[in-house]
Amino acid sequence: MQISAIGYNTIVGTDFKIDRLLGLLKQNLAREMTAFYLYNILTIYLDELELHGIREIVDAACARDRRHFKSLLKRIHQLSGTFPAGIEELDDNLIDHAAELSNIPLNVKEAFEKLFKVKRSSVLSYTRLCNLTSGRDRQTYLLALDILNEELELKTWFSQFMDAKYPGVTVNIP
Numbered sequence: 001m002q003i004s005a006i007g008y009n010t011i012v013g014t015d016f017k018i019d020r021l022l023g024l025l026k027q028n029l030a031r032e033m034t035a036f037y038l039y040n041i042l043t044i045y046l047d048e049l050e051l052h053g054i055r056e057i058v059d060a061a062c063a064r065d066r067r068h069f070k071s072l073l074k075r076i077h078q079l080s081g082t083f084p085a086g087i088e089e090l091d092d093n094l095i096d097h098a099a100e101l102s103n104i105p106l107n108v109k110e111a112f113e114k115l116f117k118v119k120r121s122s123v124l125s126y127t128r129l130c131n132l133t134s135g136r137d138r139q140t141y142l143l144a145l146d147i148l149n150e151e152l153e154l155k156t157w158f159s160q161f162m163d164a165k166y167p168g169v170t171v172n173i174p
Contacts (some may be wrong), residue, residue, distance in 0.1 A: 023079055028129065031125065032122075035115060035119070038111060039061060039065065039124065042112070042115070068147050071143055075140055115158075116155065116159075120155070122147075125153060127148060141153055
């Protein structure tokens, strides 16, 4: 794999696994796309149920995930000089079942449960990305760390809000 000049100058060490790094970035890109899709499904359900308080949180989280998606896409381009070929390539990068969209959630509770699974999977993947890039690729490390902190915050935020405001719509967060 040929690394772009921008990407090459940011990576320390000759034994760095650029293919592994790009694979993790693409997996996270696919998760962010999945979360964005789920947020939009949730907004439809929340509007129908007139749960406007949680809708504001979902909209804010959706905007964050859209920003994460764009940041990851930019970093992939910086490192490889290319973009994923399309939705099929992103789908091929989903190695965990949490982010699969084959089973569309049928209600608010199922949509939130699926979203929490995607978020839990994202937290684990961003942690791996931080571990891989720590001391070697500062730009990717800082990006992954920032997103990881936001993912943890969102997971807690949703859980607390749902437990406090809508006990009848609680979700099971393993």
